[in-house]
Amino acid sequence: MGEAITPVRVKGVTIGEGAPKVFVPITGTTPGALREQVGALAGRTDLVEWRVDFFTTFADPGAVVAQAHSLAEQLDGVPLLATFRTAHEGGDAPIRDRDYADLNAALAESGAIDLVDVEYRRDPAAVERIIESAHSHSVAVVASNHDFDGTPERDDLVARMCAMQDLGADICKIAVMPTSTADVLTLLDATRVMHEEHASKPIITMSMGGLGVISRLAGQVFGSAATFGMVGTPSAPGQVDAAELRTVLDLLDRAR
Numbered sequence: 737m738g739e740a741i742t743p744v745r746v747k748g749v750t751i752g753e754g755a756p757k758v759f760v761p762i763t764g765t766t767p768g769a770l771r772e773q774v775g776a777l778a779g780r781t782d783l784v785e786w787r788v789d790f791f792t793t794f795a796d797p798g799a800v801v802a803q804a805h806s807l808a809e810q811l812d813g814v815p816l817l818a819t820f821r822t823a824h825e826g827g828d829a830p831i832r833d834r835d836y837a838d839l840n841a842a843l844a845e846s847g848a849i850d851l852v853d854v855e856y857r858r859d860p861a862a863v864e865r866i867i868e869s870a871h872s873h874s875v876a877v878v879a880s881n882h883d884f885d886g887t888p889e890r891d892d893l894v895a896r897m898c899a900m901q902d903l904g905a906d907i908c909k910i911a912v913m914p915t916s917t918a919d920v921l922t923l924l925d926a927t928r929v930m931h932e933e934h935a936s937k938p939i940i941t942m943s944m945g946g947l948g949v950i951s952r953l954a955g956q957v958f959g960s961a962a963t964f965g966m967v968g969t970p971s972a973p974g975q976v977d978a979a980e981l982r983t984v985l986d987l988l989d990r991a992r
């Protein structure tokens with residue numbers, strides 16, 4: 737068996753302990769659209785993920801930090817994860833390593849966010865700088881990796897999560913695309929092996945698309961500590977409605 741998992745506590749929400757937590761992504765391109773999306777959440781999520789790559793003025797760190805503060809104020813205690821998903825890993829916009837580091841460090845230092853997503857395969861200096869800024873400002877690091885084209889072998893998936901953990905991640909997240917039901921099982925088995933044999937930090941895993949929906953519903957059984965659901969607009973293929981997701985998560989949690 738692996739070590740004990742160190743849960744992540746943000747504003748009263750604990751990831752890595754108890755029932756799995758739900759993140760709902762918001763993808764608005766303007767302050768007005770984001771305000772509307774947050775308004776529609778109405779208690780239907782544990783945490784919110786702001787997908788900064790969709791924000792039209794993401795190139796201006798001042799505008800991004802101001803927007804983060806206004807989201808935090810509107811969210812009124814619901815924890816906020818800031819994610820710039822780069823085009824390289826299936827996101828909406830390309831960004832240079834230097835700008836990626838500057839933007840995420842500014843967010844981590846802003847006092848407005850609780851968690852920051854770091855694509856662990858970006859430039860090592862950028863990754864190190866973001867993790868350092870986050871940890872010196874009590875912001876939890878969600879290291880991530882995405883494969884929108886396929887599902888790597890089980891041991892490769894496990895090795896990626898171990899690498900995230902070694903880099904200092906507080907949470908390790910991996911999202912892959914299945915082309916067969918065997919791929920979905922590969923992702924779930926990697927989740928199991930990581931959770932049972934290697935993890936000292938909570939992990940979040942998902943197999944995307946329609947075939948992978950089962951992993952978003954039942955990931956907890958294999959060791960995934962959280963999942964992503966949608967309110968209105970999905971940020972990745974296969975996300976299901978957050979309220980329906982919650983019903984299934986609770987059902988499975990009660991059965992354990």
Ligand SMILES: O=C1C[C@@](O)(C(=O)O)C[C@@H](O)[C@@H]1O
Pocket residue numbers: 761785787819821853880882909911942944964971972973975
């Ligand atoms: O990493 C993830 C997971 C995700 O890709 C999903 O498949 O639900 C959605 C993204 O917004 C998030 O950053």
